[in-house]
Amino acid sequence: MKRITLIFTLVLTCIVLYSQDVPTPSDLDHFLETKTLVVKDNNPLNTFDSEIQKVMEQEWDITEWEMIPYDEFEEKRTDAGYSFLFLTTVTFEKDKLEAKYKFLNVSLGGDYPNLNLMPDLVSVPVAYASVEDESYNYKLGILVRFIQNHLRNILENPEIISANVFKHYNDNMKGVKTKTLYLLPEEMAKDVNSSARIQKIYPHPFKLVEKDEIREAITNHTEDVVFLHKVGPEGTRLNARCYKILIGASDASFYYFNYHMINDKKPDGFLSKDLKKISK
Incomplete structure (x- = not known):
């Protein structure tokens, strides 16, 4: 099981248990009807925001999308009309290590009590949590391209959906x-x-x-x-x-x-x- 939290400052918030690792076919069908909100990093020194905006403009066409500041995320995440693309910090409970990694996530909005209960459609490892943005920003384009292709793949071939x-x-x-x-x-x-x-x-x-x-x-x-x-x-x-x-x-x-x-x-x-x- 994964534990995740949204990355929004240099200091991480409390990490809680994540409940759903495998999307359902209905989750995927609903995703196509949503508008994808790309959540900015709240750290003013970050380089992620400018890079991800450029990447989305070049690569993303599976849904409508727009960038939003982090302080709008908590309110908008409860709206089922939205999906979200954002960086998360992930730890793995079974590893018993507390090692932290950055993953690029796509999740569905809706009436869920917290971030960790939002259905996760895809999560791709990006970097170890303490690594600087510059070490992975140049690969964001290909990772977003993969995420979009992967979502189309599992929409067309739901039989391949599994924890691995x-x-x-x-x-x-x-x-x-x-x-x-x-x-x-x-x-x-x-x-x-x-x-x-x-x-x-x-x-x-x-x-x-x-x-x-x-x-x-x-x-x-x-x-x-x-x-x-x-x-x-x-x-x-x-x-x-x-x-x-x-x-x-x-x-x-x-x-x-x-x-x-x-x-x-x-x-x-x-x-x-x-x-x-x-x-x-």
Whole structure:
């Protein structure tokens, strides 16, 4: 079970239990009738607001939408005519760690006592909670594009809806070898953080790149590029989850979705084990 709270200042509010992890077909049908309100961050120093507005203008067409300030959220979230796209802070009760992550959420409004009871349609890991906006803002476009495609996918194929719905996208894993895999050296485990080490395990097209090259591939919808979206604590703590997602720069599809718990043998990074899986 997840526990979530809306991100709106540098100090997080109290996190409470989240009740619904799987959307129903009626939730999804109702979503199409709503207007999606994108909730701004209340922190005046944030860079999320300008980036998400630009992204929504470029990508979002599944519903009508508009940006709203955070202080309007509490009133408008009780209106069933609205859905909401916003950043949340998530902890996982079963992990027993209190490690916090930023997720990008789409939820339905309605007469629910609190945020945590609002039906959640999709939640995508974005970053570890203490990471600066600049470390993930350049990927918001592809994440919003994925969310929209995913919502259309589960509307058309409700049979794939489950608590682990993203595992469905691992069916695309074989397609990674037909594209060029973009990897940031700092997001790789130490035993696979060089071209020579990677080639021993993954004899397919790849390139060690910088963030600007990933941003460019996303902006240009580069057809033959798949890149790593890694979500982890980046040295701020040992015990936490490390999410590893391979995303197509053009189609915004997930080609690989997995995570591991960080420990001495499994660091915060893409592992040799992951390379072996996608190399098959």
